[in-house]
Amino acid sequence: MALIKMEHVRKVYNNGEDNEVAALKDINLEIQAGEFVAVMGASGSGKSTLMHVIGFLDSASSGKYFFDNQEITELPADALSEIRNQKVGFVFQAFNLLARTSAIDNVALPMLYARKYTLAQMAERSKEMLVQVGLESRLNHHPSELSGGQQQRVAIARALVNNPAVIFADEPTGNLDSRSTEEVMGIFKKLNDEGRTLIFVTHEEEVAAYAKRIIRLKDGEIVSDILNTIRK
Ligand SMILES: Nc1ncnc2c1ncn2[C@@H]1O[C@H](COP(=O)(O)OP(=O)(O)OP(=O)(O)O)[C@@H](O)[C@H]1O
Numbered sequence: 010m011a012l013i014k015m016e017h018v019r020k021v022y023n024n025g026e027d028n029e030v031a032a033l034k035d036i037n038l039e040i041q042a043g044e045f046v047a048v049m050g051a052s053g054s055g056k057s058t059l060m061h062v063i064g065f066l067d068s069a070s071s072g073k074y075f076f077d078n079q080e081i082t083e084l085p086a087d088a089l090s091e092i093r094n095q096k097v098g099f100v101f102q103a104f105n106l107l108a109r110t111s112a113i114d115n116v117a118l119p120m121l122y123a124r125k126y127t128l129a130q131m132a133e134r135s136k137e138m139l140v141q142v143g144l145e146s147r148l149n150h151h152p153s154e155l156s157g158g159q160q161q162r163v164a165i166a167r168a169l170v171n172n173p174a175v176i177f178a179d180e181p182t183g184n185l186d187s188r189s190t191e192e193v194m195g196i197f198k199k200l201n202d203e204g205r206t207l208i209f210v211t212h213e214e215e216v217a218a219y220a221k222r223i224i225r226l227k228d229g230e231i232v233s234d235i236l237n238t239i240r241k
């Protein structure tokens with residue numbers, strides 16, 4: 010069965026009477042483990058909303074969402090945050106690293122929340138993750154001492170640290186120049202080649218070109234869903 014399955018998912022933001030926005034209208038979607046998916050569409054088309062619902066940061070207004078065979082729509086909030094911590098990793102446009110904290114400690118943070126590792130285990134695993142993204146020589150650097158691409162690689166290492174079933178990234182290259190963009194997308198490609206499931210949002214065709222599948226949204230609906238045959 011699919012890792013992710015949505016049936017008739019609708020998301021309505023309600024900012025008071027007569028001020029409803031249907032950000033997602035009727036989303037039907039299946040994503041299998043091991044896929045590498047780009048979500049595209051104009052500003053306001055619902056991309057971030059879709060990522061928030063898929064990543065349990067927000068809930069659907071109606072419809073059904075199954076993750077790893079579990080119906081998410083019926084789970085209480087504490088079960089949801091448990092799944093979020095254990096099964097998904099997030100990467101954001103603005104990196105969202107702690108400024109006064111070294112790369113290695115930023116990466117360790119999700120393990121701290123999981124409360125099942127010793128300090129030595131956390132340090133070892135964080136280092137391993139930073140090696141995976143090519144930052145073995147930057148373990149003790151603070152975010153301000155790293156380039157944008159390097160900061161995003163720290164964020165990717167952090168997203169990987171609990172060994173999630175899937176990584177979600179919302180405009181992961183939105184703040185990066187073209188060289189850092191290639192760096193970050195090269196890492197995503199490598200992670201997917203190793204079997205990791207990745208779903209990311211982008212505005213740029215060049216960046217979407219790395220994905221194996223491209224989903225396009227318009228006004229809260231999927232208007233195209235194709236395999237990317239001219240992959241980077
Ligand atoms: N918290 C909110 N409250 C009310 N409306 C919202 C909220 N978040 C998003 N919206 C509306 O929902 C629609 C979809 O927004 P969303 O952020 O998902 O778009 P997006 O495709 O990610 O756009 P962008 O490319 O600019 O990031 C927009 O019309 C937006 O104004």
Ligand SMILES: [Mg+2]
Pocket residue numbers: 056057058
């Ligand atoms: Mg957005």
